Amino acid sequence: MSTRLVVIGGDAAGGSAASQAKKRRPDLDVVLFERGRATSYSACGIPYWISGAVEHESDLVARTPEQHRANGLDVRMRTEVVGIDTDKGVVHWHDLDAGTEGTEPYDELVYATGSVPMRPPVEGIDADGVYGVQVLDDGVALRAELDSGRVRRVVVVGGGYIGLEIAEACRERGLDVTVVDRSATPVGTFDPDVGRFIADAVREEGVDLVLSDGVAAIDVGPDGRARAVVTASGRELPADLVVLGLGVRPNVRLAQEAGIPLGTSGGIAVDARMRTEVPGVWAAGDCVESVHRLSGQRIVVALGTHANKQGRVAGINIGGGYATFPGVIGTAITRTCSIEAARTGLAEHEAEAAGYEFLTAAVDSTTKAGYFPGAKPIRVKMTAERRTGRLLGAQIVGKEAAGKRIDALAICIWNEMTVDEILSLDLSYAPPFAPVWDPVLIAARKASEAVEADLRSC
Amino acid sequence: MSTRLVVIGGDAAGGSAASQAKKRRPDLDVVLFERGRATSYSACGIPYWISGAVEHESDLVARTPEQHRANGLDVRMRTEVVGIDTDKGVVHWHDLDAGTEGTEPYDELVYATGSVPMRPPVEGIDADGVYGVQVLDDGVALRAELDSGRVRRVVVVGGGYIGLEIAEACRERGLDVTVVDRSATPVGTFDPDVGRFIADAVREEGVDLVLSDGVAAIDVGPDGRARAVVTASGRELPADLVVLGLGVRPNVRLAQEAGIPLGTSGGIAVDARMRTEVPGVWAAGDCVESVHRLSGQRIVVALGTHANKQGRVAGINIGGGYATFPGVIGTAITRTCSIEAARTGLAEHEAEAAGYEFLTAAVDSTTKAGYFPGAKPIRVKMTAERRTGRLLGAQIVGKEAAGKRIDALAICIWNEMTVDEILSLDLSYAPPFAPVWDPVLIAARKASEAVEADLRSC
Numbered sequence: 001m002s003t004r005l006v007v008i009g010g011d012a013a014g015g016s017a018a019s020q021a022k023k024r025r026p027d028l029d030v031v032l033f034e035r036g037r038a039t040s041y042s043a044c045g046i047p048y049w050i051s052g053a054v055e056h057e058s059d060l061v062a063r064t065p066e067q068h069r070a071n072g073l074d075v076r077m078r079t080e081v082v083g084i085d086t087d088k089g090v091v092h093w094h095d096l097d098a099g100t101e102g103t104e105p106y107d108e109l110v111y112a113t114g115s116v117p118m119r120p121p122v123e124g125i126d127a128d129g130v131y132g133v134q135v136l137d138d139g140v141a142l143r144a145e146l147d148s149g150r151v152r153r154v155v156v157v158g159g160g161y162i163g164l165e166i167a168e169a170c171r172e173r174g175l176d177v178t179v180v181d182r183s184a185t186p187v188g189t190f191d192p193d194v195g196r197f198i199a200d201a202v203r204e205e206g207v208d209l210v211l212s213d214g215v216a217a218i219d220v221g222p223d224g225r226a227r228a229v230v231t232a233s234g235r236e237l238p239a240d241l242v243v244l245g246l247g248v249r250p251n252v253r254l255a256q257e258a259g260i261p262l263g264t265s266g267g268i269a270v271d272a273r274m275r276t277e278v279p280g281v282w283a284a285g286d287c288v289e290s291v292h293r294l295s296g297q298r299i300v301v302a303l304g305t306h307a308n309k310q311g312r313v314a315g316i317n318i319g320g321g322y323a324t325f326p327g328v329i330g331t332a333i334t335r336t337c338s339i340e341a342a343r344t345g346l347a348e349h350e351a352e353a354a355g356y357e358f359l360t361a362a363v364d365s366t367t368k369a370g371y372f373p374g375a376k377p378i379r380v381k382m383t384a385e386r387r388t389g390r391l392l393g394a395q396i397v398g399k400e401a402a403g404k405r406i407d408a409l410a411i412c413i414w415n416e417m418t419v420d421e422i423l424s425l426d427l428s429y430a431p432p433f434a435p436v437w438d439p440v441l442i443a444a445r446k447a448s449e450a451v452e453a454d455l456r457s458c
Numbered sequence: 459m460s461t462r463l464v465v466i467g468g469d470a471a472g473g474s475a476a477s478q479a480k481k482r483r484p485d486l487d488v489v490l491f492e493r494g495r496a497t498s499y500s501a502c503g504i505p506y507w508i509s510g511a512v513e514h515e516s517d518l519v520a521r522t523p524e525q526h527r528a529n530g531l532d533v534r535m536r537t538e539v540v541g542i543d544t545d546k547g548v549v550h551w552h553d554l555d556a557g558t559e560g561t562e563p564y565d566e567l568v569y570a571t572g573s574v575p576m577r578p579p580v581e582g583i584d585a586d587g588v589y590g591v592q593v594l595d596d597g598v599a600l601r602a603e604l605d606s607g608r609v610r611r612v613v614v615v616g617g618g619y620i621g622l623e624i625a626e627a628c629r630e631r632g633l634d635v636t637v638v639d640r641s642a643t644p645v646g647t648f649d650p651d652v653g654r655f656i657a658d659a660v661r662e663e664g665v666d667l668v669l670s671d672g673v674a675a676i677d678v679g680p681d682g683r684a685r686a687v688v689t690a691s692g693r694e695l696p697a698d699l700v701v702l703g704l705g706v707r708p709n710v711r712l713a714q715e716a717g718i719p720l721g722t723s724g725g726i727a728v729d730a731r732m733r734t735e736v737p738g739v740w741a742a743g744d745c746v747e748s749v750h751r752l753s754g755q756r757i758v759v760a761l762g763t764h765a766n767k768q769g770r771v772a773g774i775n776i777g778g779g780y781a782t783f784p785g786v787i788g789t790a791i792t793r794t795c796s797i798e799a800a801r802t803g804l805a806e807h808e809a810e811a812a813g814y815e816f817l818t819a820a821v822d823s824t825t826k827a828g829y830f831p832g833a834k835p836i837r838v839k840m841t842a843e844r845r846t847g848r849l850l851g852a853q854i855v856g857k858e859a860a861g862k863r864i865d866a867l868a869i870c871i872w873n874e875m876t877v878d879e880i881l882s883l884d885l886s887y888a889p890p891f892a893p894v895w896d897p898v899l900i901a902a903r904k905a906s907e908a909v910e911a912d913l914r915s916c
Contacts, residue, residue, distance in 0.1 A: 012894065045827060045889045059829035062894075129844045161888075244672050304894045305887035326882050333886035342886050369503060371517035401859065404892070407885045408865040414883060416875040425872060427765035428791035428800050430619075432504045434862075436470065436520075436762045 002029050006091055006106035006319060008081045008254070010034030010042060011135075012304050012412060013311035014064060014112030015284025018073050019110075020315025028319070030073045031104055035080035038136045046139035047162065048151040050146065051169030053346070058201055060136065078449060083110070084258035085276050106282050108318050109254055109285050111268065112311065115248035115286035117303045120157070124218030129226040130242045131164060145241055146173060151371065154178070155229045155239035157215050159186030163245025165166050165335045170243075173339075178208040178237050179245075180229060189332065190341060190395055191348050193362070194381060197397045201339035210235065218242060237296050248302045250287040265289040267300040273326035284310035291327035293390060294346050294413065295354035301328055330393075331410045335402050340403030344410040345393030348383060357386040361419075361447035365439035367401040369431035378402040380443035382409075382419060387458075388453040389418035394443070405440055419447040460487050462774060464549055464564035466712070467541045468492030469499060469593075471743025472570030473521060476531050478773025479566075486777070488531045489562055491551060492539035496594045497523050502523035502762050504597035505620065508604065509627030515598065540714035542567070544736050566738050566776050569726065570769060573706035573744035573760045576616070582676030585884050587684040588700045589622060603699055604631060612636070613687045613697035615673050617644030621703025622656070622794045625665050628701075629795075629884055636666040636695050636702075638673055638687060647790065648799060648853055649822070650837060657854045659797035665824070668693065676700060682778035706760045708745040723747040725758040730782035732772040740776065742768035749785035752804050752850060752871065753812040759786050788851075790869045791861050798861030802868040803851030806841060815844040817912055819877075819905035823897035825859040827889035836860040838901035840867075840877060845916075847909040852875050863898055877905040 003025075007018045010032050018032045032039070038115050040063035048054045065075045078094070082101075083092035090103045097110040117132030121123050131142045145151055154170045156163045159181030170177045179186065179202070185195025185208065185211055186202065203209055210231065219228040219236065229237045250267040261277045263269035270276055285307035289298040309325060316323040330350070333342035351358050351393030360383050378398030385392055394409040412422050422444035429436060437445070463479055463768070465472045476490045506512045523533045524726050524890045534551070540559075541550035548561045571625030574589030589600045603609055603660035612628045614621045617639030627636045637644065637660070643653025644660065644667065661667055668689060677686040684858050708725040719735045723728035728734055734741050743765035747756040757851065765781060774781040788808070791800035809816050818841050826833040836856030843850055852867040854860055870880050880902035885895060895903070 042827060042829070042889065042894065044894075045541075045829060048830060048889055053827050053831050121744070159887075174856070247797045305896075306886070308894050309882060322849060324882075326879075327884075329884045331884045331886050333575070333891050335888065335890040340891075344886070369500060371503060371512050372502070372506065373511050399864070404859070404862065404886065407896075407898075408679045408869055410884055410886065411866055411869040411873070415869070415875070417873070421784075423864075424767060424782075426785075426787045426789045426802070426868055427763070428789050428802070428862065429502075429761060429867065430793065431500065431506055431795040433791050436500065436502075436766050438763075438865075439866075 002027055004029040004031065004105060005108045005110065006104055007110040007112060008287070009033045009112035009114055010039035010075065011043070011112070011114060011285070012307035014300060015040035015068065016308050016311030017110045017112060017282070017315040017318070018068070019071060019282055020312050020455065021318040022072050024316060024319025024321055026072070032073050032075045033079050033081050034075065034077050035096060036135050036137050037078065038119070039063060039068055039075065041136050042085060046133055046136065047165035047169045049139060050143050051165065051172040057136070057140065081254065084254055085262070086134040086258050089280070109282065110314055111260065111276070111283040111287065112285045112289050113251040113254060117248050118246040119244060120215055120246065122215055122217050124220045124257045125225060127218055127220040127226040128224050130218060130244065132244045133166060134248060140313045146170070150354060152176060153239050154241045154243060155180065155237045156243045156245050157229060158244060158246035159183070159209065160245055160247050161187060161332070161334045164202060165334065166243050167197065167202070168205065168337055171205055171207055174399040178210060180210045180231060180237065181211060182212065182214040184209070184212050187334070187341065190343055191381065194341065194395045194397050197379065198336055198339060198341050201337045205337035206454060210237065229284065248249055248286065252287055263289040263298045265298045265300050272326065273317045273323060274310055282314040285315045290325070293327045293329050295350065297354070323352060327411050327452050329410060331406060332407060335403065338399060339397060340399065342398045342403040342406035343393070343395045344406050345391065346383065347393055351383055351392050356383070356392055358383045358392055359386055359447065359450045361443060361450050363439060363443045363446055365442055366435060367398065368433060368436050372431045376400050376402065378439050380439045382443045382447040384419045384447045384451055386451070386454055389420050389448060391417055391419055391422060395421065403410050408440055419444045419451060423448055460485055460754045461565045462487040462489065462563060463566045463568065464562055465490045465568040465570060466549065467572055467743070468497035468533065469501070469570070469572060469743070470765035474569060474766050474769030475496035475528065475570060475740070475773040476526070477529060477567045477740055478687060478770050479776040480530050482774060482777025482779055484530070485816065489537050490526060490531050490533045490538050492533065492535050493554060494593050494595050495536065497521060497526055497533065499594050500704045500762065501593065504594065505589055505623035505627045506622065507597060508601050509630045511673065515594070518594065520617035526560065537713065540757055542712060544716055544718070544739060547738070552726065567740065568772055569739060569741040569745065570743045571709040571712060571720065571745050574709045576704040576708050577702060578704065580673055580675045582678045582684060585676055585684040586682050587680040587698070588676060588701045588702065591624060592706060603649040604628070608632060609698040611697050612699045612701060613638065613695045614703050617641070617667065617788070618703055618705050619645060622660060623792065624662065624683065624701050624703055626663065626795055629663055629665055632824035636668060638668045638671060640670065643672050644669070645792070645799065647805060648801055649839065652799065652855050653699055653851045655837065656794055656799050658798060659795045663892050665794035668695065669832070706744065708758050710745055721747040721756045721895070723756045731775045732768055732783060739756070739896050740772040742772045748783070751785045751787050753808065758787065759864065761790070776833065787868060787871050789864060791864060796857060797855060798857065799855045800864035802860040802864050803849065803854045803871045804841065805851055808839055809850050814850055816841050816850055817844055817905065817908045819901055819908050820902050821901045822898060823900055824892060824893060827893050830889045834858050836897045836898045840901045840905040842877045842905045842909055844909070844912055847878050847906065849875055849877055849880060865904055866898055877902045877909060
């Protein structure tokens with residue numbers, strides 16, 4: 001009798017796990033449940049489809065159900081798994097279109113249910129015209145609203161990555177856009193000094209930023225539709241449409257009901273091979289927690305790139321191979337309006353929370369040699385541990401060709417390099433690509449000088 | 459009595475050494491000799507000034523003699539050091555404009571004479587109209603020729619970085635350009651499969667490439683001016699101007715005469731603190747040899763970024779600090795016509811020469827998410843050691859936003875990472891910057907699969 005793998009969730013993590021397992025072990029029966037209308041799509045691309053930069057919804061889909069089926073997977077679309085019985089090894093499903101129900105036995109199970117948008121528990125939050133942007137079907141609904149022509153004023157609640165990307169998308173469509181965020185600077189995963197650059201760029205684009213102010217309520221009209229966002233300070237922001245960009249939390253309800261243990265962060269606890277604590281049950285993607293390699297803490301990071309890697313790891317292991325997911329270091333990048341912002345490692349407040357003593361250094365430079373046509377401003381900020389000089393975190397903000405330099409610093413952090421070691425690195429140089437001292441090396445040099453000065457004064 | 463530092467050469471290495479030493483030790487007397495008309499300029503920027511992309515010669519100068527003087531340096535322009543007496547601790551100088559001569563005593567000496575363009579020992583090589591492009595004054599002369607309007611056909615001898623950059627610059631000025639190179643693909647520091655992409659891009663731009671053919675002679679007209687390049691195969695390439703782009707060799711004549719030892723590569727032998735084997739004599743920049751961290755060999759790499767770092771290291775040490783230059787790994791980048799090409803670590807032939815057994819993997823991907831507007835092609839090639847999977851080399855070729863990704867892989871090599879470790883790295887992802895699997899991660903994944911398959915078959 002053949003072995004059966006059941007995968008719950010057909011996006012990045014689930015799709016990768018199913019594909020890898022089948023590829024490694026062709027005799028495996030693989031059943032993939034997806035409650036939405038699409039598999040293996042780029043949720044991160046939704047804002048760009050909403051803005052119109054990406055033309056077709058189908059452009060966002062990396063692998064369709066038909067393509068998965070051609071690879072030998074039994075794909076069940078619009079079918080939600082509503083229960084897991086880990087003792088019997090079955091899942092209960094519900095076909096959302098046909099209205100039918102049933103069970104499916106499994107030998108191995110991959111739990112890849114992703115995340116759900118945070119919804120603040122305020123009055124009116126469930127009104128019509130309030131949207132999260134998490135799955136492709138959310139994007140479809142939101143875009144239909146925008147295409148209807150009846151929306152002129154959009155209020156985005158939350159100024160994180162997705163919030164700002166959606167704000168920019170709406171702005172590009174010529175709408176009036178206001179973003180409300182509780183923090184003093186948007187994208188709170190950046191240090192405030194870097195966040196201010198982002199705020200300036202967003203405002204330059206004509207987006208209204210309401211900062212240091214939370215959402216107290218959604219004002220709902222007599223037609224049951226949201227018509228304004230009321231802030232904690234009492235401001236009333238008129239809205240034809242409200243978009244929630246408050247981030248996401250892991251979708252763990254089913255797992256909790258089935259007794260699959262969560263970790264301290266609220267995500268599903270997994271080991272490096274992506275095994276949960278229940279034998280035969282694996283988990284991957286936005287719903288699991290990962291180890292932060294610097295703080296040692298377990299955290300939940302909802303990012304397609306981790307989901308893909310984790311799904312691949314689970315699939316390889318299920319397929320009889322051996323692979324591990326070694327954790328994360330908090331790397332992220334965004335392009336908001338004309339600005340690129342990227343970070344890796346620990347932000348200042350995270351370094352403090354993790355108990356590190358540190359120094360910071362920031363430099364302003366250019367993306368190409370200063371004299372070269374098209375050279376753009378770039379600011380690189382580094383956080384280095386006192387005494388050891390180990391790089392703990394880095395943030396980059398600037399124009400075109402600035403952001404992706406963060407990868408170099410992510411790898412430095414990954415390898416526990418000191419800022420002194422970093423400044424000697426053999427990085428690429430030619431005038432169209434960098435000043436003779438690349439901005440990341442100048443920042444390392446400045447940080448190294450700060451570490452030395454600090455040591456001399458001890 | 460104060461201590462006197464004499465620095466021979468006022469470009470990247472010499473200028474950095476002098477500045478750092480003075481900064482660390484303000485009581486130091488620093489005398490900087492420069493035989494040319496400029497200090498601390500970007501030689502790498504000359505092609506872009508010739509093309510007109512960079513407007514003014516002065517844009518290429520990072521620090522003028524006046525700026526150095528304002529920092530307390532005694533700068534002697536147009537003054538060539540013609541001899542070093544290491545027993546007496548004096549240098550002999552010759553003021554090229556005034557015609558005067560003299561000596562200058564030193565306690566510490568920095569030898570930073572840079573490099574000289576290779577000139578093939580063929581008939582006619584010293585004719586008028588044959589130019590090297592090494593120092594800013596060469597660029598001035600070459601640009602004057604081009605501005606004269608009498609040049610229509612340019613032949614560039616050598617298809618390396620500088621050769622192709624000059625070829626492109628001349629092409630942008632609307633000239634007929636032919637590049638002659640002995641190798642089958644241009645830029646021989648790249649593997650031939652990558653070199654072919656570069657060749658295609660150069661030809662697309664309308665540059666005529668004559669490959670697998672060397673220069674046999676320069677045909678000189680009755681006016682004493684070069685009028686054609688004659689190749690080894692007998693082709694005659696008419697030329698109003700001949701530019702030598704055959705690379706450079708360290709300028710070590712003075713050092714040899716003074717008994718300052720060279721290393722096996724022909725560059726001046728230095729330790730990690732940039733000390734030569736003669737007490738009190740330091741050296742830095744294009745004239746010294748560096749350790750290649752992978753092959754362990756001593757090599758000469760003429761690059762402004764190394765020169766700046768080495769000069770800084772020498773200056774810190776002379777100034778009473780402690781700093782080292784840890785060697786190189788062969789990172790380089792170039793933009794030729796519309797193509798970006800970059801490399802790090804060992805090319806295939808270098809890995810072979812160093813005795814490594816290796817596997818290669820190459821992938822074609824895009825610089826942004828495939829569906830994102832402006833996504834451009836990128837090819838990433840990796841060379842991994844058999845059995846261990848250690849990354850030995852990487853090459854990238856593609857369009858805009860492709861090349862600088864090499865820095866990430868340079869840091870992986872620096873830290874002796876395996877391709878399996880690399881594919882799990884937490885690199886930045888968002889659709890405007892990368893596919894969900896960054897091209898460098900896809901390449902690592904493919905290389906890792908090759909290493910695994912090879913191990914399974916052993």
